[in-house]
Amino acid sequence: MKAIAIRSPSPLPGFGLSFGIMLTLLSIIVLLPLAALLGRGLTIGPVELWGMINSRRVWTALALSFRSALIASLFNLVLGLLLAWVLVRYRFWGRKLMDAAIDLPFALPTAVAGIALTTLYAPNGPFGQAFGALGVKIAYSELGIWLALIFIGLPFVTRTVQPVIEEIDRECEEVSATLGGSRAYTLRRVVLPMLTPALLTGFALALARSVGEYGSVIFIAGNLPYQTEIAPLLIVIRLEEYNYDAATAIGIAMLAISFAMLLIINAIQVWSRRRIGNG
Amino acid sequence: MADIPVQAFTPVTTEHRHFRAVLIGISVFFMVILLFAPLATIFATALSDGWKAAAEGISSPDALSAIRLTLTVAAIAVPLNIIFGIAAAWAIAKFDFRGKAFLITLIDLPFSVSPVVAGLALVLLFGSHGAFGTWLIAHDLKIVFAFPGILLATLFITFPFVARELIPVMIEQGRAEEEAALTLGASGWRVFRSVTLPNIRWALLYGVLLANARAMGEFGAVAVISGKIRGETTTMPIMIEMLYNEYLSVAAFSLASLLAALALVTLALKSLLEWRFAGQLAATRRH
Amino acid sequence: MYIDIDELAKEFGTSRALHPVSLSIPAGALVALLGPSGSGKTTLLRILGGLEFPTSGRVLFDGKDATGMSVQERRAGFVFQHYALFRHMTVFENIAFGLRARKRRERPGEAEIGRRVNRLLDLIRLPNIGGRYPSQLSGGQRQRVALARALAIEPRMLLLDEPFGALDAKVRKELRQGLREIHDTTGLTTIFVTHDQEEAMELADLVVVMSMGRIEQIGKPADIRSRPSSDFVRAFTAA
Numbered sequence: 001m002k003a004i005a006i007r008s009p010s011p012l013p014g015f016g017l018s019f020g021i022m023l024t025l026l027s028i029i030v031l032l033p034l035a036a037l038l039g040r041g042l043t044i045g046p047v048e049l050w051g052m053i054n055s056r057r058v059w060t061a062l063a064l065s066f067r068s069a070l071i072a073s074l075f076n077l078v079l080g081l082l083l084a085w086v087l088v089r090y091r092f093w094g095r096k097l098m099d100a101a102i103d104l105p106f107a108l109p110t111a112v113a114g115i116a117l118t119t120l121y122a123p124n125g126p127f128g129q130a131f132g133a134l135g136v137k138i139a140y141s142e143l144g145i146w147l148a149l150i151f152i153g154l155p156f157v158t159r160t161v162q163p164v165i166e167e168i169d170r171e172c173e174e175v176s177a178t179l180g181g182s183r184a185y186t187l188r189r190v191v192l193p194m195l196t197p198a199l200l201t202g203f204a205l206a207l208a209r210s211v212g213e214y215g216s217v218i219f220i221a222g223n224l225p226y227q228t229e230i231a232p233l234l235i236v237i238r239l240e241e242y243n244y245d246a247a248t249a250i251g252i253a254m255l256a257i258s259f260a261m262l263l264i265i266n267a268i269q270v271w272s273r274r275r276i277g278n279g
Numbered sequence: 280m281a282d283i284p285v286q287a288f289t290p291v292t293t294e295h296r297h298f299r300a301v302l303i304g305i306s307v308f309f310m311v312i313l314l315f316a317p318l319a320t321i322f323a324t325a326l327s328d329g330w331k332a333a334a335e336g337i338s339s340p341d342a343l344s345a346i347r348l349t350l351t352v353a354a355i356a357v358p359l360n361i362i363f364g365i366a367a368a369w370a371i372a373k374f375d376f377r378g379k380a381f382l383i384t385l386i387d388l389p390f391s392v393s394p395v396v397a398g399l400a401l402v403l404l405f406g407s408h409g410a411f412g413t414w415l416i417a418h419d420l421k422i423v424f425a426f427p428g429i430l431l432a433t434l435f436i437t438f439p440f441v442a443r444e445l446i447p448v449m450i451e452q453g454r455a456e457e458e459a460a461l462t463l464g465a466s467g468w469r470v471f472r473s474v475t476l477p478n479i480r481w482a483l484l485y486g487v488l489l490a491n492a493r494a495m496g497e498f499g500a501v502a503v504i505s506g507k508i509r510g511e512t513t514t515m516p517i518m519i520e521m522l523y524n525e526y527l528s529v530a531a532f533s534l535a536s537l538l539a540a541l542a543l544v545t546l547a548l549k550s551l552l553e554w555r556f557a558g559q560l561a562a563t564r565r566h
Numbered sequence: 567m568y569i570d571i572d573e574l575a576k577e578f579g580t581s582r583a584l585h586p587v588s589l590s591i592p593a594g595a596l597v598a599l600l601g602p603s604g605s606g607k608t609t610l611l612r613i614l615g616g617l618e619f620p621t622s623g624r625v626l627f628d629g630k631d632a633t634g635m636s637v638q639e640r641r642a643g644f645v646f647q648h649y650a651l652f653r654h655m656t657v658f659e660n661i662a663f664g665l666r667a668r669k670r671r672e673r674p675g676e677a678e679i680g681r682r683v684n685r686l687l688d689l690i691r692l693p694n695i696g697g698r699y700p701s702q703l704s705g706g707q708r709q710r711v712a713l714a715r716a717l718a719i720e721p722r723m724l725l726l727d728e729p730f731g732a733l734d735a736k737v738r739k740e741l742r743q744g745l746r747e748i749h750d751t752t753g754l755t756t757i758f759v760t761h762d763q764e765e766a767m768e769l770a771d772l773v774v775v776m777s778m779g780r781i782e783q784i785g786k787p788a789d790i791r792s793r794p795s796s797d798f799v800r801a802f803t804a805a
Contacts, residue, residue, distance in 0.1 A: 007376035013467035021366035033400035107542035109496025116317035171650035178644040179664030212393020215498035232395035
């Protein structure tokens with residue numbers, strides 16, 4: 001195996017075995033299917049591929065998925081920061097329960113979350129009625145999509161920022177105060193810049209997750225073409241029509257978005273490591 | 280001279296207490312409307328026609344077969360995940376080779392691929408019109424719209440979970456202990472069993488919990504590849520969707536409350552691990 | 567500025583960090599708070615800086631009660647043992663921080679800020695490091711930058727918590743001299759905390775020996791050496 005030749009020598013055994021198992025499973029389960037998707041795209045040809053992506057219905061769906069994910073992740077950026085700060089810095093009754101519950105969206109199946117949110121926020125649901133009285137329709141509108149994506153993405157920012165807040169040197173805040181900085185100035189100019197890399201990472205992770213989200217959204221969205229039809233749903237519809245080429249086209253467009261996000265996440269991590277250093 | 284009441288001063292490194300109260304209030308408000316209320320809704324709707332109706336919802340033949348299928352998928356997917364996770368972490372944490380960072384990115388890939396795209400990719404590979412389609416038909420093997428497809432989709436989605444937990448922990452622990460054991464004459468397997476495994480067991484359990492929760496709850500990828508054949512390829516989440524779309528709320532939510540209960544158990548165990556064994560888990564986690 | 571400490575006490579929960587202590591510090595003095603860890607010296611320094619509030623007693627600056635004064639109003643240049651430099655800011659931005667934190671009408675213009683920061687960089691004899699980040703500096707350089715940052719706000723006093731504690735012996739000796747010079751140029755009332763009796767004796771005009779939250783003795787270095795008031799002081803100041 002080529003990799004063995006390019007690794008540094010080590011007295012520990014099992015490199016060939018572990019590397020082999022890893023590469024085999026990774027190839028069969030992840031890489032081969034994705035290669036099949038890209039391969040299918042190649043046989044269709046870039047011009048035809050573009051032709052199938054470049055329709056109003058596909059664009060609307062991609063734009064909706066991306067826009068909703070962006071809005072939900074921005075909301076989670078603020079809420080996630082607030083939750084992380086409150087959970088690390090304040091002591092109050094129920095804090096540990098809240099800390100444990102933050103991960104609920106990771107543990108609760110998306111379909112279950114979807115039907116629960118829909119029941120709650122549908123026009124005849126308890127929260128839906130309250131919002132309806134204010135003239136706001138949440139379920140079966142774009143707002144519903146935002147809500148589902150906020151639910152799905154909630155833990156990402158909090159969980160990336162929490163350990164960073166725990167490690168903040170309190171003396172940096174104290175020294176800012178002795179230099180005349182008000183509490184608000186200290187938070188804005190000293191604390192926030194320290195959290196920025198983690199905030200951006202959490203934001204990007206939440207965004208990557210919500211762009212492709214399907215299970216929690218389809219129940220609450222209403223799924224009207226040109227209005228509340230997200231891109232993953234359009235893939236499912238095309239597959240049900242046995243239109244594999246059209247499904248492939250949208251799938252490749254979404255995969256491109258995912259890759260772009262991965263690159264952004266990596267770039268943020270490199271940037272923050274360079275900027276903060278280890279001093 | 281009067282004593283100065285200590286509470287009158289706000290410590291320098293915190294906010295004014297009114298402001299603190301407002302921030303806590305906002306946090307609690309959003310936790311309630313986003314997390315606690317939906318959770319309560321699941322159980323409340325399941326029990327809205329009483330215990331008996333809820334029990335019938337989870338004991339119908341279709342529901343029972345969905346539960347059986349979901350448990351079977353998890354029972355195969357999770358151990359495979361453990362094998363992959365340990366192999367990946369061992370190779371990545373204990374050895375130096377080129378392209379390691381790229382490999383880690385590949386392992387993380389399923390986190391950022393839409394479950395529906397994952398399902399689509401599997402259909403394109405194993406479906407009748409797919410790359411292996413003709414060969415599979417010739418050998419009378421069925422993957423798409425059958426159990427193997429559901430398993431592959433679940434594996435794709437849960438793929439990074441265990442590896443993600445183990446890699447940072449094993450990197451942090453270095454290789455000195457293993458090397459010491461080797462110099463004492465232990466065999467490779469023995470070193471792994473008696474030195475490495477005890478060091479990573481809590482991180483491993485943590486990863487297994489997350490992988491299991493996701494394996495039993497996966498929807499998007501499975502929805503695409505399962506074909507939703509009632510009683511045959513309907514996992515619990517798929518069954519929930521079908522019941523919900525047939526307006527059988529109580530049945531849908533009874534089944535959902537089983538998965539919600541699993542989620543609660545997962546969270547409880549996870550918190551327990553975090554409080555008891557914080558030092559033996561990865562310092563930062565983000566999924 | 568002269569400082570009076572009047573029957574100051576501090577409790578953390580049930581434990582007493584400071585028993586009522588009283589102390590007068592004349593304007594322009596260079597004072598060492600000397601004692602082993604847990605003697606209450608850092609607590610006293612933090613109370614003076616406004617980072618901690620006393621359970622009872624008073625602090626007076628120039629004869630005026632400053633006990634309840636906020637940390638921002640005190641204008642105490644505070645240097646922490648590990649410096650607490652802002653890692654995401656350059657040396658220049660670190661030093662300019664206190665000037666930029668001022669309210670708009672009290673804030674000097676950018677040109678003036680630049681002039682002042684450069685003057686301080688000259689004072690600490692590191693004129694060319696303004697563009698660097700703290701992670702690119704040596705320990706001794708970091709300490710001097712922290713000192714310059716504290717001086718930038720034109721403080722009324724200088725408070726230093728174990729200012730040489732994190733440095734190796736050779737650098738420590740150099741920087742002691744540097745602190746003495748800065749004190750002499752600025753004429754600021756300067757109080758530093760140390761557990762190193764040699765450092766206190768060599769540098770300070772006035773040494774305050776503390777133990778278990780109490781002041782054991784106050785005096786000039788020579789007096790403390792020649793006439794220790796207790797067995798503790800004798801043992802602790804024996805070289």
